[in-house]
Amino acid sequence: MKLSTKGRYGLRAVLDLATNTDNEAIALSQIAERQEISVNYLEQLIAKLRKAGIVNSIRGAQGGYVLAKPADEISIGDILRSLEGDLSPVDCSELNDSDTECSHSDLCVTKYVWKRISDSINDAVDGIMLSELVEESRKIQAEAGITQDNRSKQTC
Amino acid sequence: MKLSTKGRYGLRAVLDLATNTDNEAIALSQIAERQEISVNYLEQLIAKLRKAGIVNSIRGAQGGYVLAKPADEISIGDILRSLEGDLSPVDCSELNDSDTECSHSDLCVTKYVWKRISDSINDAVDGIMLSELVEESRKIQAEAGITQDNRSKQTC
DNA sequence: TTATATCCGAGTAATTTAATAGGAATTAAA
DNA sequence: TTTAATTCCTATTAAATTACTCGGATATAA
Numbered sequence: 001m002k003l004s005t006k007g008r009y010g011l012r013a014v015l016d017l018a019t020n021t022d023n024e025a026i027a028l029s030q031i032a033e034r035q036e037i038s039v040n041y042l043e044q045l046i047a048k049l050r051k052a053g054i055v056n057s058i059r060g061a062q063g064g065y066v067l068a069k070p071a072d073e074i075s076i077g078d079i080l081r082s083l084e085g086d087l088s089p090v091d092c093s094e095l096n097d098s099d100t101e102c103s104h105s106d107l108c109v110t111k112y113v114w115k116r117i118s119d120s121i122n123d124a125v126d127g128i129m130l131s132e133l134v135e136e137s138r139k140i141q142a143e144a145g146i147t148q149d150n151r152s153k154q155t156c
Numbered sequence: 157m158k159l160s161t162k163g164r165y166g167l168r169a170v171l172d173l174a175t176n177t178d179n180e181a182i183a184l185s186q187i188a189e190r191q192e193i194s195v196n197y198l199e200q201l202i203a204k205l206r207k208a209g210i211v212n213s214i215r216g217a218q219g220g221y222v223l224a225k226p227a228d229e230i231s232i233g234d235i236l237r238s239l240e241g242d243l244s245p246v247d248c249s250e251l252n253d254s255d256t257e258c259s260h261s262d263l264c265v266t267k268y269v270w271k272r273i274s275d276s277i278n279d280a281v282d283g284i285m286l287s288e289l290v291e292e293s294r295k296i297q298a299e300a301g302i303t304q305d306n307r308s309k310q311t312c
Numbered sequence: 313t314t315a316t317a318t319c320c321g322a323g324t325a326a327t328t329t330a331a332t333a334g335g336a337a338t339t340a341a342a
Numbered sequence: 343t344t345t346a347a348t349t350c351c352t353a354t355t356a357a358a359t360t361a362c363t364c365g366g367a368t369a370t371a372a
Contacts, residue, residue, distance in 0.1 A: 001157065001158070001243050001245070001277075001358060001368085002244075002245060003157055003159075004157075004328090004330080005329080006329085006330090007157070007245075008266070019344085024228055026181060027190040027347080027349090028348085028349080029347095029348085034192075038330095038331070038332080039362065040332060040333075041330070041331055041332080043349080043350075044330095044331090044351095046349095047319075050349095050350095053303050057348095057349060058339090058348090058349085059337080059338045059348065059349045060338045060339025061338085061339055061340045061341070061346060061348055061349075062340055062341080062347075062348080063338080063339070063340085063348050063349060064348075064349085065349090075220070076269055079340090084157050085157075085170050087157050088157075089158060089159045090158060090159060090164065090312040091158065091311075091312060092312040101281075104358090105296075106296075107296060107300060109171060109289050109296060110164070110167055110171070110289070110312070111169070111312070113284060113289070114312065116283075117282075120277060121157075121273055121277060123276065123277075124272045124273050125269070125272075125273060128268075128269060133265050133266070133268065133269070136350075140263060144262070144263060154264065155248075156246040156247060156248045156263070156267070156270065160359090160360065160361080161360080161361065161362090162360090181317095183318090184317085184318080194361095194362075194363080197362055197363080198363075199318080199319075199320090200320095200361095200362090202318095203318095203319075206319095212361060213317095213319085214316060214317085215318050215319080216316075216318075216368090216370025216371060216372055217314090217315060217316040217369085217370055217371045218317075218370080219316075219369080220317075220318085221316045221318090274336055
């Protein structure tokens with residue numbers, strides 16, 4: 001019942017992009033360096049974000065990525081779902097429209113539990129906007145005076 | 157972000173035990189047969205439930221398992237946490253007291269997100285008591301007239 | 313004494329995750 | 343027009359986790 005690095009790294013990447021933007025495209029290599037994640041791996045994650053319409057890419061030299069929408073119109077739920085797939089605790093055709101067949105849904109009692117969990121997770125993440133995290137991130141950085149030196153490998 | 161078979165099978169096993177009890181110990185082989193889960197694997201799951209004080213075991217012939225407490229005093233949260241470990245979306249020492257060190261917790265912005273998710277999951281599962289599922293299960297079985305024949309392999 | 317159970321730990325197969333790697337396509341700037 | 347910087351895409355691999363299986367020890371009612 002854990003998020004994978006896709007969700008964790010990917011959210012950090014979007015937050016980095018949103019926090020460090022100066023209205024120009026940011027190269028993935030910059031994000032990768034700041035977040036200490038390999039460029040190759042980040043490419044795969046940002047591809048999901050692009051396909052979900054969360055970031056836009058600008059190809060070629062001086063290219064990079066920009067947010068596709070204002071940060072207050074992007075929910076953390078949008079970001080995490082695009083990276084992790086649905087946030088339901090089980091693959092169940094009644095909760096999400098997955099491909100899993102469930103021939104006994106009328107007899108299934110536990111789906112009552114899975115639905116409650118699923119709804120509560122989605123409500124929680126849809127209630128947080130990227131802009132809130134950006135604000136928090138800038139506040140913290142201002143207080144701490146972050147530089148290259150006092151940053152350390154992040155695990156979660 | 158999915159529960160493993162530990163949580164899914166284990167919850168079904170407890171629910172089976174609670175639903176089909178007649179105040180005598182139920183052998184694991186019976187639960188295993190009804191739920192179509194291997195006895196060997198179920199053993200590992202019920203061991204967790206026993207250590208968590210959710211079921212009691214009676215050893216020897218005619219032995220088996222019984223609920224350690226009335227079903228209305230056992231929450232689904234208790235059951236799932238004993239099977240899956242903590243239900244937090246990340247291993248973070250600030251959310252749960254795991255062994256993971258986090259040297260930059262004061263700089264971590266995403267923990268705000270993980271905490272909200274974690275709390276919402278735990279609130280959801282702690283708000284459902286086993287007795288509710290038992291009631292629902294009995295109702296459904298009465299309606300459908302469940303027999304060996306119309307049961308089918310459950311996936312979630 | 314025997315059959316029926318739980319209990320326990322080791323081993324293994326299958327799946328998923330977390331990357332790495334290499335090259336094609338695109339574009340700004342020299 | 344060439345070059346360097348960059349995204350884009352797919353295949354492969356290494357590591358970790360999950361989902362079991364297996365064998366035997368221990369306990370106990372009949």
